[in-house]
Amino acid sequence: MANGRVAAVSLPADRPVAHGFLSRALLWARANLFSSWLNSVLTLVLAYFLAKGLISFVSWAFIDAIWSLPTQDTRPCRDARAESACWALIGERNRFILFGTYPFEEQWRAALAVGVFLALYGLSTVRAFWNFRLVVIWTVGLAAIGVLMWGGVFGLAYVEQEKWGGLPLTLILATFGIAFAFPLSILVALGRRSAMPAVRMICVTYVELIRGVPLISVLFMASVMFPLFLPEGITIDKLLRAQVAIILFAAAYLAEVVRGGLQAIPKGQYEAADALGLGYWRKTGLIILPQALRICIPPLVNTFIGLFKDTSLVTIIGLYDLLGAAKASIVEPRWVGFGVEAYMFISLIYFIFCFAMSKYSQGLEVEFSRHTKR
Amino acid sequence: MKKSLIIASGLALTMSAAAMVAEAQQVGQRPVQLAQAPAAPPAGASPTFDAVRQRGFVQCGTNTGLAGFARPNAQGVWEGLDVDVCRAVAAAMFGDATKVRYTPLTAQQRFTALQSGEVDVLSRNTTWSFQRDVQLGLDFVAVNFYDGQGFMVPRRLNVRSARELNGATVCVQPGTTTELNLADYFRANRMQFTPVVIERLEEVTQAYLAGRCDVYTTDVSGLAATRSSQVPNPNDHVILPEVISKEPLGPAVRHGDQRWADVVRWSFYAMLEAEELGLTSQNIDQNMNSTNPAIQRFVGATGDFGRMLGIDNRWSYNIIKQVGNYGESYQRNVAPLGIERSVNRLWRDGGLMYAPPLR
The missing domain is CATH 3.40.190.10 (Periplasmic binding protein-like II)
Incomplete structure (x- = not known):
């Protein structure tokens, strides 16, 4: 884009100013795609491969695709393996991929829980709710999700955590991960900049220890090593252990992001707050944090998106999140070898969530930095 | 206790009178018997x-x-x-x-x-x-x-026994036992082989089907499953009779x-x-x-x-x-x-x- 603007400016002034979309597009193409013979050749070659790839993808994914099978036999799909996608797999297995081993007849509850999650996300973007009401909304919403998923009250059958899976599990891990890691990370970031040596040392050790190892090893620690330290007969649920591991891991990374924001605040702000006679907490809460968090929205959202996708690592400790369920759905011999379809289906879901997060954060950034623009 | 009584009495209807008496006696005797x-x-x-x-x-x-x-x-x-x-x-x-x-x-x-x-x-x-x-x-x-490691070869190679595999290229997944058993077996029989080591199951199967190796080795159950579900024509492939490891x-x-x-x-x-x-x-x-x-x-x-x-x-x-x-x-x-x-x-x-x- 920047390139285009520069090129447009450098056009001779006596050129007629282009009106209408088509002529503007032609001008843009000429300036950016065909500015020299080398660029023209590159453009044409790339356009050729792009078109070819796109056409074969469209015909694979849509035109030649097999959307349903007349019988249980997957032979038609196997015979046309190279040139057509077999969406019949998704047609047959979508409920397993979306809800995992959640009891089949009760899956409406899991679907409703996903709906509540989406409603919570939607309401959280409304600025009118950015006060104590949001806390109430989330408390009620999460309680509703808990009731829906566990059941055992209001005539709903009890569903144990071992059976949770699919999209609700991914959303639970990501949402609780972010919701608990974020406040924790602020505390850790403040602690790391604290004047008290003991607090500072603890926070530095925590952050560096967690950041020194990959998430996989933290998950393994939580799922394989941790149970050995507990006395016999006491077991903590696998899901809870994974959730705590994710929270601790995310908090360490977020803490560094928040610390970056804190360090970016000019010293004068701290001194001005001191001069006003504000105590530590009021200074932090009223002056420092609002500015620091605004600065670090982009890296924060970046970490959130990363965390959302990182939740898929829980497959390796045997939880059926979205990815784990997709993998388990192609274990059946009839469907072995149809991984591409299953993975494309779930990557679409992941993409929708991540893209929405990214778009929202861009909007937020613009809105928050309005005061810096004239 | 109550539940087993209910089940027992429900089933008793389908039983003869003699069996019913025996059942009733046994249920009655249970606490004593448990203790003794x-x-x-x-x-x-x-x-x-x-x-x-x-x-x-x-x-x-x-x-x-x-x-x-x-x-x-x-x-x-x-x-x-x-x-x-x-x-x-x-x-x-x-x-x-x-x-x-x-x-x-x-x-x-x-x-x-x-x-x-x-x-x-x-x-x-x-x-x-x-x-x-x-x-x-x-x-x-x-x-x-009872499982064990075996070999699968294309039928057209006309191999009848694993002893005839000298000099073969073998597709194998890197896993301690499968790979080691393979090496042990070939060394014990004084044969040479070239391993093609591929991590993922799907890919190793594809490599075998594409002809990158002559032989595919894994547990016999896995070979049979691959042959029945992933091979275009199962009859084109043979699982050799030799099983070279014990996997109970x-x-x-x-x-x-x-x-x-x-x-x-x-x-x-x-x-x-x-x-x-x-x-x-x-x-x-x-x-x-x-x-x-x-x-x-x-x-x-x-x-x-x-x-x-x-x-x-x-x-x-x-x-x-x-x-x-x-x-x-x-x-x-x-x-x-x-x-x-x-x-x-x-x-x-x-x-x-x-x-x-x-x-």
Whole structure:
């Protein structure tokens, strides 16, 4: 884009100013795609491969695709393996991929829980709710999700955590991960900049220890090593252990992001707050944090998106999140070898969530930095 | 107690008067017998058994998804040969095969999960080996599937025996035992080979089908499954008769609770015994009045085998009625993969499946 603007400016002034979309597009193409013979050749070659790839993808994914099978036999799909996608797999297995081993007849509850999650996300973007009401909304919403998923009250059958899976599990891990890691990370970031040596040392050790190892090893620690330290007969649920591991891991990374924001605040702000006679907490809460968090929205959202996708690592400790369920759905011999379809289906879901997060954060950034623009 | 009485009385309607009297006597005698039974260890010596009974369900560690052995179906219900072992234990303990909670475990997690008490029984296509039995503190109670490493070659190569594979290119997954067994076998037979090592199962199969190697080696069950489901024409490929390693797969429990180990072991053996006696989930009700003493013992009409284990005397009836015998389980789960019974047949049919006598 920047390139285009520069090129447009450098056009001779006596050129007629282009009106209408088509002529503007032609001008843009000429300036950016065909500015020299080398660029023209590159453009044409790339356009050729792009078109070819796109056409074969469209015909694979849509035109030649097999959307349903007349019988249980997957032979038609196997015979046309190279040139057509077999969406019949998704047609047959979508409920397993979306809800995992959640009891089949009760899956409406899991679907409703996903709906509540989406409603919570939607309401959280409304600025009118950015006060104590949001806390109430989330408390009620999460309680509703808990009731829906566990059941055992209001005539709903009890569903144990071992059976949770699919999209609700991914959303639970990501949402609780972010919701608990974020406040924790602020505390850790403040602690790391604290004047008290003991607090500072603890926070530095925590952050560096967690950041020194990959998430996989933290998950393994939580799922394989941790149970050995507990006395016999006491077991903590696998899901809870994974959730705590994710929270601790995310908090360490977020803490560094928040610390970056804190360090970016000019010293004068701290001194001005001191001069006003504000105590530590009021200074932090009223002056420092609002500015620091605004600065670090982009890296924060970046970490959130990363965390959302990182939740898929829980497959390796045997939880059926979205990815784990997709993998388990192609274990059946009839469907072995149809991984591409299953993975494309779930990557679409992941993409929708991540893209929405990214778009929202861009909007937020613009809105928050309005005061810096004239 | 109440529940078993209800089940007992419900079933009693289908039984003869004599059997009814016997049942009533046995139910009446139960507390006395439990206290007197010499086989039953004193209370408190069976932490797992007591915990399971109190909890009301069996915690079963399974594979995260392996066709034929353990995987959730489209409805999210667990199925497979390994899963059926857990269902049998639940049927024996509670008279209800659905009282199982499954914990899918990866290869790395499985032993810790058992050691830490997260699961009561590990039924996850786990090879019974010296080290695991002795060093890891596990008790393998039985073998529910005999597997072993084998070779598959394209038919057009005209190879009849693994001894003819000198100089071959072999597709193999990097895994300690498979790769080592391969090297051992070729060295022992003074043959050369070129390994093509590929990590992922799908890719190694594709490499073999694309002709990047002459031979594909993994466990025979895996070879058969690949041949039946992923190869365009199964008849174009041969699984060679040589099996170069022993992989006895079976359920395991923690050391130190013999009574629980007994329940798991005999729950599985009951499935074998039923196949030997010709009892299936379909015909066991008709056989309740059989005059065959072995069947009478099996269905709990005579003898106190359930009580000796500290569970319902109809334990084996419940297993067969709800889960089926071993042959049925095999037909339902493993046979569709195209894996023949071969060594997993009953001993009298020339296989290795041999249950100690139930008496």
